[in-house]
Structures are given as structure tokens and as C-alpha cells.
Amino acid sequence: METIYTIPLNEVFDADDGGCPFCSLDAKLEANTLEYVLGAAMMEPDVRQSLNKSGFCAGHLEKLFGMKNKLALSLILETRSLSLIENIELLAEKDCFICKRIRTERSRYMSNALHMWEKTPAFRVKFENNRSMCTAHASDLLKTAKVKLRKKDYITFKATIATAFAERLKNQAQNSRTFADSFDYRNSGEKINGNFMKKAGDLI
Numbered sequence: 001m002e003t004i005y006t007i008p009l010n011e012v013f014d015a016d017d018g019g020c021p022f023c024s025l026d027a028k029l030e031a032n033t034l035e036y037v038l039g040a041a042m043m044e045p046d047v048r049q050s051l052n053k054s055g056f057c058a059g060h061l062e063k064l065f066g067m068k069n070k071l072a073l074s075l076i077l078e079t080r081s082l083s084l085i086e087n088i089e090l091l092a093e094k095d096c097f098i099c100k101r102i103r104t105e106r107s108r109y110m111s112n113a114l115h116m117w118e119k120t121p122a123f124r125v126k127f128e129n130n131r132s133m134c135t136a137h138a139s140d141l142l143k144t145a146k147v148k149l150r151k152k153d154y155i156t157f158k159a160t161i162a163t164a165f166a167e168r169l170k171n172q173a174q175n176s177r178t179f180a181d182s183f184d185y186r187n188s189g190e191k192i193n194g195n196f197m198k199k200a201g202d203l204i
């Protein structure tokens with residue numbers, strides 16, 4: 001297990017700010033990667049090459065335009081454009097450099113979080129107490145857990161996730177039911193029937 005992952009994972013689980021810990025990590029990864037693209041990456045020819053190949057998604061391009069180092073951005077976009085002029089097939093390989101990097105790092109965080117859940121009792125407690133993980137990240141974690149954990153541990157892990165979501169899912173189901181019930185003729189029926197009877201009475 002690498003400490004470069006342990007510290008940030010402990011930090012986001014300690015934060016207790018009501019948000020999903022993995023969403024906080026994603027936000028940090030995104031901010032770091034945006035800085036990296038317009039900073040250190042400029043000095044690395046192989047990174048420049050992969051920037052030329054992968055391009056950016058619309059959302060990340062917009063974020064890059066909102067940053068300070070516009071010179072770096074113009075140089076990146078110039079060489080990206082020239083690469084496409086040379087070989088338009090590169091468009092078929094388009095896969096946002098920033099999204100890709102976040103995905104790779106996130107999957108490392110997921111594996112490390114599972115490892116810590118298995119091996120570090122203090123982290124396991126934090127994990128079990130967390131009630132704010134989002135469904136997208138819980139989905140990623142479950143997929144990773146199914147591959148990485150032994151069957152017995154996976155069953156325990158699955159139960160932990162189920163507990164973390166139980167209350168929220170119950171509330172959501174209840175709210176949805178209440179709303180759906182408001183469409184039910186048996187509830188609004190009295191009103192509808194009442195109006196109907198009135199009309200019918202008028203006709204007589």
C-alpha cells in the first residue's frame with residue numbers, strides 16, 4: 001500500500017463535510033490535473049504528445065480556458081490542431097487527457113481504499129460510519145471490490161455499503177411513493193368524483 005494514497009483517503013474520510021469522500025478526491029484530482037496540464041506537462045515531450053493525441057472534453061476545455069496560463073493553453077491547442085491536420089484519424093482516439101488521468105488515479109484510490117478497509121481497523125470504522133458516499137462512487141467501489149476482495153470479504157463489504165445507503169434509499173422510496181400516491185384516483189378521486197357528481201347533478 002502506498003502512503004501517497006493513504007493520507008488523502010484518510011483526509012477525505014475525516015473531513016465529515018456531508019459530501020461524498022470520493023467526490024472530494026475527484027475534485028482534488030481534477031484541480032491538480034488542470035494545473036499540471038498548463039504547468040509541468042508543458043516540459044514533458046511525451047505528455048505533450050499524448051495531449052496532442054487525446055484532446056479534451058468540452059467541460060475540461062472550458063475549465064482550462066478559465067485558468068491563468070493562457071499561453072500554455074494556446075500552445076497545446078496549436079499543436080493539437082496541427083496534429084489533427086496531419087492525421088484526422090486521431091479524432092477517433094479522442095479521450096480527454098484530464099478525464100483519463102482522473103479515471104486512472106481514481107481507480108488506484110478505490111483499490112487502496114479497499115485495501116485499507118481490509119487491513120486498517122481505524123479506516124474501516126471511518127468507512128463504516130460514512131453515510132454520504134454517492135451512488136456513482138459506490139458503484140465503482142462495488143465493481144472493484146468484486147474483483148479484488150475474497151468472496152467472504154466481498155459479502156461483508158457489500159453489507160457495509162447496503163447499511164450506508166439503507167436510510168437514504170428508504171427515504172427516497174417513501175418520498176417517491178408519496179408523490180406517486182398523489183396521482184392515484186383513490187386519493188384525488190374524492191375531488192374528481194365530487195366534481196363529476198356535481199356536473200352530473202347539473203345535467204339532471
Ligand SMILES: [Zn+2]
Nearest residue numbers: 020023134137
Ligand atoms: Zn462521489
Ligand SMILES: [Zn+2]
Nearest residue numbers: 057060096099
Ligand atoms: Zn474531460
